[in-house]
Amino acid sequence: MTDSWSSSSWDVHLDWRPETGRQGLADAMRRAIREGRLAPGAVVPSTRELAKDLGLARGTVTRVYSDLTVEGYLRTNQGAPTRVAANEVPDAPSRKQPTPRAAPWVPDARWDLYPGRPDLSSFPRAAWVSATRRVMQEAPARAFDYSDTRGPAVLREALSRYLARSRGVLADPERIVVTGGFSHGLFVLARVLHERGDRELAFEDPSLPEFRDRAASAGPAITPVGVDERGVQVSEIDSPAVVVTPAHQYPLGVTLAPERRTALVRWATSNGSLVIEDDYDGEFRFDRRPVGALQALAPERVVYAGTTSKTLAPALRIGWLVLPRMLVEPVRGALENLGWRPPALDHLVLADLLNSGAYDRHVRQRRLAYRRRRDRLLAALPGGITPVGISAGLHLLLRFPPDFRSESEVIAQALRASVAIDPLGRYWMRPGEHPEGIVLGYATPAEHAFAPAVEALMNVLR
Structure with missing residues (x-):
């Protein structure tokens, strides 16, 4: 049974x-605020009044209010009543609609620092509309017909020029295939390799x-290859093909060292093997010029993806x-054979x-x-x-000191504070003990939400 209660200033279901205690009350108030049942700016009962209404200790309600204030759900001022935060107005969904989720694999949280996405509010709408x-x-009438399976020639030519100048890729348009994102391209590649006899x-x-x-x-069977501070350990590779992230290893963030780049290309060339280079955020390098693509060293042995x-939006589903x-x-x-028809327009x-x-202007x-x-x-980190x-890149990894809380404890505390972050632990392939940490997508929040998201995270880490 759920409780319905009222006070002189509030009437909310x-x-x-009762058995869920403090955490259950906090979760219930968060939901009520997100769903619009508690309107922005509304006065909430005093801690004494609410404690009496619900039959709780006043200290329990005080701690709930304190937590929700830190998370940005409530606002308190000395000598004034506690209110629902006014900045809930643009984010609060209609009470007839379910609370939207960022993506099906992202925890439902108010502060989204989950990695893997850019700031979606920065999508260049005006430029896209003009284009x-x-x-x-x-466009001629034939542009509305079924497109070349590889993608329109005009896009492959444009990509050829862009990749050459921005990433140093040797990209003949005839060698470019436009896919429905990286995952789609990876599946097709894996299928082709498996059908030609590459079982791993x-x-x-x-x-x-x-x-x-x-x-x-x-x-194909999937096998692990270790990574250290210099990138993938080439000497461990014992498969006919390998997927790597040399510019900015995901999720550790290291860059493949020059001698490892040379060794990886030598391995592929001498063995007739294949390297699949996932250049997922190569345009975003901050402290020096971007590292050139590995593909240019061996274009007949390296697939560039x-x-x-990350540059525009995942919803476009465009990769190459x-x-x-x-x-x-x-x-x-x-x-x-898979029935792929590119979205030509x-x-x-x-x-x-x-x-x-x-x-290019948008990327800059x-x-x-x-x-x-x-x-x-970085300046805010304890x-x-x-x-x-x-x-x-668009993410970084935070590693904990030896006497810090465990990774699982930090993730649990972050979720209680409605902060979505990613545990490093889920990325490992081989069982056993591994370094712990959290992976943060600092590009993900909209600009107005970045500062409060960081503040909520710092409160968790402190």
């Missing part, structure tokens, strides 16, 4: 059960489990593979952004904005916590 208008005005595919350990699962669903998911010549037709054929809009320079603006965020986050991978 809370889905709260769409030009495409609609200038190696991944860095640690690496993103969602990608490992996606590749495994295409057939890129995406708009720059393939060795021997794989172009097998990949195209696999896409045909979106591809033409992206080509326009690339050719007009709007895409976001690089500056994300660097500022990184610096603000002593003893070590940030790793700070020179690039």
Whole structure:
């Protein structure tokens, strides 16, 4: 049974059960605020009044109010009543709608610092609308027909020029295949490799489990390769192909050392093996010029994979593979067999952004904005916590001192404070003891939410 209670200043039904105690009351109030049942600016009962209404100790209610104030749900002023925070107005959904989630795999939390996404509010809407208008005005009628399975030639040509100047990729348009994001391209590649007889595919350990699962669903067995402070340990690779993140290892954030780059290319060339280079955030390097793509060292042995998911938005579902010549037709054929039909109009809009320079301008603006965020986050960190991978990207790893709380305790405390962060532990492939830490996506919050999100996280870490 849930309790309904009222006071002189408030009449609200809370889905709260007495046996859930302090934590249950806090969760119930959070839900009521998010769903709009407690309106922004509304006065809440005094701690004494609410404690009496619910039959709780006043100290319990005081601690709940204190927690919700720290999290930004409530506002307190000396000598004035406690109120629901006014900044809930733009974020509060209609009471007829469910609370939206950022993504199905992200914990439902008010402060989203989960890695893997850019600031979605920064999507260049005006530039996209302008490019769409030009495409609609200038595209020939055949642009509305089924597109080349590899993607429109105009986009592949634009990508060829962009990747050459920004990442040093040797990208003949005939070797580019545009996919529905990196996960889609990885699945197709894994399927092609498995069908040609490559029964294993190696991944860095640690690496993103969602990608490992996606590749495994295409057939090959997935094997681990260790990573240290100099990147993937090439001497451990014992599979015909390996997926790596050399510019900014995910999630550890290290850059593949020059001698390891050389060793990896030598391994692939001498063994007739394949390297799949996931360049997921290569445009975002802050402390020096971006590290060039590995692909340029061995274009017939390295598949280069890129995406708009970090530069623009994941919802576009646009990625690309720059393939060795021997794989172009097998990949195209696999896409045909899977029934892939590229969204040609979106591809033409992206080509326009690339050719007009709007895409480059957006990337430069976001690089500056994300660097500022990184610096603000680093300045706020309490002593003893070590940030790793700070020179690039949209995330960083926080490692704990030996006497700190466990990773699972920090994650649990963050969720209680309604802060979404990612535990490093879920990325490891091999069992056993591993370094602990949390992975933060400091690019994820909208600009107005960044400072309070960091403040809520710092309260957890302190």
